[in-house]
Amino acid sequence: xxxxxxxxxLAVVLIVFFAVRYIVKSKKSGAKCIGCPESGSCxxx
Amino acid sequence: MRIAFAGNPNSGKTTMYxxxxxxxxxxxxxxxxxxxxxxxxxxxxxxxxxxVIAVDLPGAYSMSPFTPxxxxxxxxxxxxxxxxxxxxxxxxxxxxxxxxxxxxxxLGVPVVVALNKSDINEKxxxxxxxxxxxxxxxxxxxxxxSTEKTNSGLKELVDKAxxxxxxxxxxxxxxxxxxxxxxNQVDAEDRKRFSFVNDIVSQVETRQTLSSxxxxxxxxxxxxxxxxxxxxxxxAVMWLVFTISQAWxxxxxxxxxxxxxxxxxxxxxxxxxxxPAILTTIxxxxxxxxxxxxxxxxxxxxxxxxxxxxxxxxxxxxxxSAVMDPIFKRVGLSGKSVIPVIIGTGxxxxxxxxxxxxxxxxxxxxxxxxxTFIPCGAKVPVIALFAGAFFAGAGWVSTVSYFLGLVxxxxxxxxxxxxxxxxxxxxxxxxxxxxYKIPSIKRAFFSxxxxxxxxxxxxxxxxxxxxxxxxxxxxxxxxxRAVEEGMEHTSILASIxxxxxxxxxxxxxxxxxxxxxxxxxFIAKENVVGTLAVVYGLTNFIDVDELAMVGGANEISVxxxxxxxxxxxxxxxxxxxxxxxxxxxAMNSEMQSKGWLWCAIGLQLCTGYTVAFLVYQIGTLITxxxxxxxxxxxxxxxxxxxxxxxxxxxxIRADFDRQYALHGxxxxx
Numbered sequence: 001x002x003x004x005x006x007x008x009x010l011a012v013v014l015i016v017f018f019a020v021r022y023i024v025k026s027k028k029s030g031a032k033c034i035g036c037p038e039s040g041s042c043x044x045x
Numbered sequence: 046m047r048i049a050f051a052g053n054p055n056s057g058k059t060t061m062y063x064x065x066x067x068x069x070x071x072x073x074x075x076x077x078x079x080x081x082x083x084x085x086x087x088x089x090x091x092x093x094x095x096x097v098i099a100v101d102l103p104g105a106y107s108m109s110p111f112t113p114x115x116x117x118x119x120x121x122x123x124x125x126x127x128x129x130x131x132x133x134x135x136x137x138x139x140x141x142x143x144x145x146x147x148x149x150x151x152l153g154v155p156v157v158v159a160l161n162k163s164d165i166n167e168k169x170x171x172x173x174x175x176x177x178x179x180x181x182x183x184x185x186x187x188x189x190x191s192t193e194k195t196n197s198g199l200k201e202l203v204d205k206a207x208x209x210x211x212x213x214x215x216x217x218x219x220x221x222x223x224x225x226x227x228x229n230q231v232d233a234e235d236r237k238r239f240s241f242v243n244d245i246v247s248q249v250e251t252r253q254t255l256s257s258x259x260x261x262x263x264x265x266x267x268x269x270x271x272x273x274x275x276x277x278x279x280x281a282v283m284w285l286v287f288t289i290s291q292a293w294x295x296x297x298x299x300x301x302x303x304x305x306x307x308x309x310x311x312x313x314x315x316x317x318x319x320x321p322a323i324l325t326t327i328x329x330x331x332x333x334x335x336x337x338x339x340x341x342x343x344x345x346x347x348x349x350x351x352x353x354x355x356x357x358x359x360x361x362x363x364x365x366s367a368v369m370d371p372i373f374k375r376v377g378l379s380g381k382s383v384i385p386v387i388i389g390t391g392x393x394x395x396x397x398x399x400x401x402x403x404x405x406x407x408x409x410x411x412x413x414x415x416x417t418f419i420p421c422g423a424k425v426p427v428i429a430l431f432a433g434a435f436f437a438g439a440g441w442v443s444t445v446s447y448f449l450g451l452v453x454x455x456x457x458x459x460x461x462x463x464x465x466x467x468x469x470x471x472x473x474x475x476x477x478x479x480x481y482k483i484p485s486i487k488r489a490f491f492s493x494x495x496x497x498x499x500x501x502x503x504x505x506x507x508x509x510x511x512x513x514x515x516x517x518x519x520x521x522x523x524x525x526r527a528v529e530e531g532m533e534h535t536s537i538l539a540s541i542x543x544x545x546x547x548x549x550x551x552x553x554x555x556x557x558x559x560x561x562x563x564x565x566x567f568i569a570k571e572n573v574v575g576t577l578a579v580v581y582g583l584t585n586f587i588d589v590d591e592l593a594m595v596g597g598a599n600e601i602s603v604x605x606x607x608x609x610x611x612x613x614x615x616x617x618x619x620x621x622x623x624x625x626x627x628x629x630x631a632m633n634s635e636m637q638s639k640g641w642l643w644c645a646i647g648l649q650l651c652t653g654y655t656v657a658f659l660v661y662q663i664g665t666l667i668t669x670x671x672x673x674x675x676x677x678x679x680x681x682x683x684x685x686x687x688x689x690x691x692x693x694x695x696x697i698r699a700d701f702d703r704q705y706a707l708h709g710x711x712x713x714x
Contacts, residue, residue: 005320008313008328015332016513019506026506033394033627034507034569 551679
């Protein structure tokens with residue numbers, strides 16, 4: 001396995017890990033739409 | 046300590062809240078932008094180390110809620126007992142604002158009145174005697190200008206509110222002990238309160254500009270609110286917005302950005318020349334190609350958001366509501382339904398939430414059901430991709446997409462009106478028109494940046510993960526063996542998407558790749574572009590030079606194998622079928638009826654399918670002289686949909702007749 005492959009594999013794992021973590025955290029904090037600047041506050045009653 | 050920000054709609058509450066907390070909640074120059082409660086701690090420079098929470102509430106004209114979002118304000122200040130209330134009063138319209146102020150003063154919670162927009166009063170030579178007003182109301186009154194950095198009066202205002210913590214409030218006017226169920230008694234009491242307020246205003250206010258005199262704003266309104274010229278101007282303004290963002294300025298910037306993304310993709314592919322092919326495909330095509338294809342459209346979206354923010358800020362969008370009111374009334378909606386439609390150009394979720402400002406339940410649900418027909422920001426890349434690849438970047442594609450969305454709202458409302466037997470009910474629309482003002486470039490710029498940030502976060506999270514999954518599903522078959530080149534139809538993705546593709550043959554796009562892209566679009570609409578990039582191995586969807594040279598017959602159109610007619614049908618299918626799942630969730634919470642929700646999803650599916658069918662079949666007949674593939678099955682599908690709508694309509698009408706029948710639902714002989 002060459003260096004480029006190792007770096008690419010690591011990059012994929014890290015990117016996916018952080019992306020999924022962000023999605024899960026956003027959903028837990030009540031966001032309906034990921035990345036939305038309203039962050040779910042538009043839906044509060 | 047909790048300080049509630051309460052006041053009439055469009056008095057500047059959220060602007061002040063943003064200035065005091067550092068938040069960037071949505072503001073707009075019209076009534077009804079804030080429809081929910083928002084809370085945040087005050088900035089250190091205002092709270093002096095104490096924990097002070099600011100609570101921004103929706104605008105209300107009185108403590109007796111007229112619309113659902115007014116109920117939020119009334120319930121909060123009445124039941125949650127904030128430690129102080131900052132009552133934001135529009136200084137340019139004192140007599141209207143003080144009605145609510147006198148009601149707040151009766152609650153016993155200390156009130157500080159912020160005489161907001163005082164700068165406009167100075168320009169119009171309107172003088173308010175602050176000391177006299179303080180004495181009449183029995184509470185502190187402070188002049189404020191929330192949009193100013195210095196001398197805004199905000200520090201003094203917050204200091205005063207904090208100093209009143211734990212103290213009470215004496216009311217200058219106390220409502221008589223009346224029967225609140227008796228409309229006549231309530232009316233009489235309200236008139237007395239108005240008379241009390243008018244008496245105060247006559248003593249504290251000196252006006253040079255009388256509202257009875259016609260001024261330049263009134264003359265401009267006579268043109269913009271005219272039922273003919275108003276609509277023509279609206280059409281021209283929107284055409285300009287879409288053309289600048291999606292045909293002129295947007296693609297130029299996007300072309301430059303895409304060049305860098307493509308260069309980066311090539312560089313990574315080169316560096317990974319010795320890596321396993323599957324890994325190179327995942328990284329270069331799946332992640333960089335898929336996400337890059339979506340991010341490439343960012344400049345188009347940013348330019349559109351910037352222009353719409355300018356229009357909102359100058360006060361024009363509120364006029365659009367008034368112009369559209371007579372048209373919308375004909376189909377059982379009102380001008381209030383226009384606000385969600387305008388907000389929907391940004392995002393469908395706040396648009397659906399904005400339906401709270403509509404009092405009538407049927408009208409509110411119908412608006413929530415239909416407002417997502419207006420293409421949101423997430424659909425801009427899809428429009429731009431097809432306009433660029435098949436119509437040489439023609440600006441009319443986006444303009445037609447938006448106006449067709451309006452027409453579908455109109456027709457959908459008509460259908461809802463017929464199905465629900467609307468003729469039995471009435472609707473009315475009262476709206477306060479904000480003053481015209483020169484739009485703030487800075488505010489529009491920051492509004493644009495907020496949206497751009499959201500777009501990038503979405504691309505780097507949900508769209509990235511989706512593209513990766515799509516790439517893996519396309520690279521492997523069900524035995525988890527890598528799919529060889531040219532054998533993609535044996536992949537997991539192809540086998541899942543193919544049954545759906547069969548249903549799409551009458552619409553002119555029965556390829557599994559296109560079906561897969563449409564399905565992933567329900568997660569986020571940008572995914573349509575991302576998935577197309579992955580399944581066709583394309584990244585550069587914006588090549589201004591190539592489009593100029595070949596006028597549409599380019600790499601993208603060749604790869605997808607669509608005619609211009611079927612491409613337009615596919616675009617409309619993606620625009621007018623149900624929105625993303627998040628927006629459907631918002632519809633669910635706003636409609637509060639499973640029946641209405643399923644009807645909404647069904648209506649949107651039928652609409653998208655029918656529009657695409659008509660565009661493909663009629664377009665093929667015109668351009669090629671014969672009907673397209675699958676005409677008869679498509680016609681049968683649409684006939685079945687029409688039968689379902691007819692059955693639902695009959696059932697609702699039967700229920701309605703049974704509910705109001707005097708003879709057990711049977712007509713006596």
